[in-house]
Amino acid sequence: MTDIVKRNARAILLDGDALVLIKRTKPGREPYWVSVGGGVEEDDATIEAALHREVFEELGGKLAHAELVHLITDELESGVGVQHIFAARLESMDLAVRTGTEFSKPERGGYEVVRVPFTSEAVRELNLMPPKLADFIAANTDAIVSVLDTPIREA
Template identity: 40%
Template sequence: MRQIVRRAARALLYDDDGQLLLIQRTKSNRPVYYTTPGGGIEPQDASPVDALRRELREELGATAEGYQQVHINTFSYGGGVVVQYFFVCRLKELDMSARHGPEFDDPSRGRYDLKKVMPPEGLVGLRLRPEGLKDFLVNNHEALMLAAGLAPTDLLEDP
């Protein structure tokens, strides 16, 4: 069994209009890519959800509600494996002026810009990381909207 070298919590964060909030990463000499807000689970975090709450405050000055785990992604890294837990949640507050953390203090780390997209159409053409996440978002769009509280539940029928 491979050793888990890093655990992370990431948000599939939707606003009230159904837009997905992404981080546009711009680094010198590298193509622009997009990722979801979130980051590493620290020893002081009581749970992946607590880590995600902390990361949303740091990266976006945001709070959210819901936090339903909907996906796990793993990939090999440094002789081990990284595990990322993805939670669908709904944006409550956003204050970009409250962003803080080492990524914002060190210009050599590049830019971290907020990008809102309307899935599934808004995902077309984006280099979204991790690989496979875009397919997950497109293939599960309706279920994710329902989990985020953005789909009408009165239309649900038993199959």
């Protein structure tokens, strides 16, 4: 059995009809886009709790609804990395209260919050990382919206 050495929680984050992403700019590299999210920490109660924490750290945001929709695995030197991909709706955002440590480190480059139309065409035009995530989103925009728009029934 392979050890899982790194877990991440990421959001395909919708705000109305727009996809919320972070545009990364670093000296000497072409700009690229990433979804909101990051590593699961030891004190996160669940992977979804890690997602909520990351959304707050990176956007000062709160989620209205999140559903696990995809997993991306990567082979790492000492095991496997698993990215848990959630479809989520943004309830609120206040960039003035975001707390991520990356924002106080200019050497890490720029982190610009951007909204792009949530269409296959718009996603394919971006240099969205990782490419596996870009492919999944572009192939499943209707399904992702359907998952988020389906009412949750209590058992």
